[in-house]
Amino acid sequence: MSSSSTAPSALHRRWPELDLGYRRLGATPTRVEQVDLPGIAEGLWIKRDDEFGDGAWGGNKVRKLEWILPEAQRRGVRTLFTVGGIGTHWGLACARYGDEVGLRTVLGLVDQPVDDHVREQWARLVASPAVIHRFSASWRLRLAAPWLLARAADRRGLRFTPPWYLPAGGSNAVGTLGYVETALEIADQVAAGELPEPASVVVPIGSGGTAAGLTLGFKIAGLATRVLGVVVNDSFPLHAEVMARLANRTGELLRSRGARDVPSVTASDLTTRDDWLGSTYGDPTPASMAAVRAAATVGLELEPVYTGKALAAVAELGGALPGPVLWLHTHGPR
Template identity: 45%
Template sequence: MPRARLCDLPTPVREVPALGAWVKDDSHSAPLWGGNKPRKLEWILADAEQRGKRSILTFGGLGTNHGLATALYARERGMACVLALVDQPRDAHVEAQLERIGASGARVYITRSVPRTAFAFPWIYLRTGRPYVLPTGGSSPVGALGFVEAAFELADQVDAGELPAPAAIVMALGSGGTAAGLAAGLPLAGLANTRVVAVLVNDKIKLTHATITKLARRSQKLIGQDGAPLAPLEVVTGFMGAGYGHATPEAGAAIEEAAAAGLELDPVYTGKAMAALRAGSAGDGPVLFWNTQSAQE
């Protein structure tokens, strides 16, 4: 399948004894905007271009990292970006994101809620010239291929002796593409016994073991691996707090602890995932924390 080269790979791994984990640090994965989004966009933008699309419509919260990354990398490749955004608690980070989105050149529709977005979608789609439609977080079967590929990258680092084979990989579960891609890719890369531990941080969309498994299966099919085994998958709940975008004391404590160890996390996604890791959700064995935050935040 076609792929647009956006990322600086491989991203580094290191042991952080103070956190009781190894860290796969995607924060500097790409120059314009890092984190997990550019891995997905390498495949998404290439697919859009192959289909002859010159604009992309996608969705997120007011402070969407995915929407901003899509706008930045689409603009770099000469494509327009349209964003439909739903409400989330507004803090300094969200306000800064809105400024970045405004400067990105994206065309923005504030739709307030998921039901209102669904209602407005046909009108937005037609008004903006039938763009390439991308789900929240870039978590389409094509987008998840970014983390199928990332599983092979990790396996190469294990083979090179940079870290032991993880018993579990912990990451935030915001839209499902990262977890689905790893679930599909790890067995193909020779890490079939590594568990994918996805910490739920988003209640705006349905995210369950079944939905992630379905997405992983659809990604497998794209690369001719339909029916291949998936890695063990666990969806961890209880760390989201009052809802998507709401801070929690546990995440705040995890962010402070990580900062003391030289790792910058955020309160919406990675802080909650680290809180789950520190609470023992990953179980025994070497644990790898996949840092999906962008250093540019």
């Protein structure tokens, strides 16, 4: 199970005076490897964030919780309220890791296309410590949100503590710190000779925190690496301007807590494309399923909604994608 660590984050090593809590939830750095993927790419560099997390759940969502959980405690929050689809990995990670530090998680979940992966994930959610409210459509959840927030408040005697609302995927200014941290980690791996400096880093965009955090982090590290965000969610806008605004909110948070010389991000600093989305969020495509099968031949476990679509983009773009290419494996299979 997770535990605090005295080892500083990369952000705290850069700015020792940084007034932000950090709770280590996984072993870092996650490894990088170069793999030949049949039908996808030869010599593709992969960062194995699927191996992040120490038991409660894995994948990229846990990096966000390393910053969100201590910030919740700093704010005196007792309940986290967040949203997603019925196959949400974020919601499960939030419930399991939050429970370890005494935080209750309330989830507002919306139906999505169902396959075996979603069925398995729904079963994990039902078995988790989360309090779940399920809705047939996003508009029903939006209508119910004020009531859910009021109901989720903690009432102890005369004290009323509202929940902390976290957007889908934990992609607020605090959660996005997790992938600013990851960009600095990649820069350290480049400096150590573990991989060449990537020209392109390919990630799925479901809520934006991963792409926004990496973009800001690479600018902080002084790398010329460019993020390609493969949009997999059509529930709300996720274009480059939105990613830049999220990155800059995170930069403002860093500056307000003691960081100096934090650069700003513009929409021209990253690329987002929805070419591989398919019909809707949560719906696998033939290309994403082919990517899942190709990855399985070399022992990589993907799912067809996020990682499969991002890898399908790598396959289709081929040599048109500036290299070296680093694909971020974000799936949390544990």
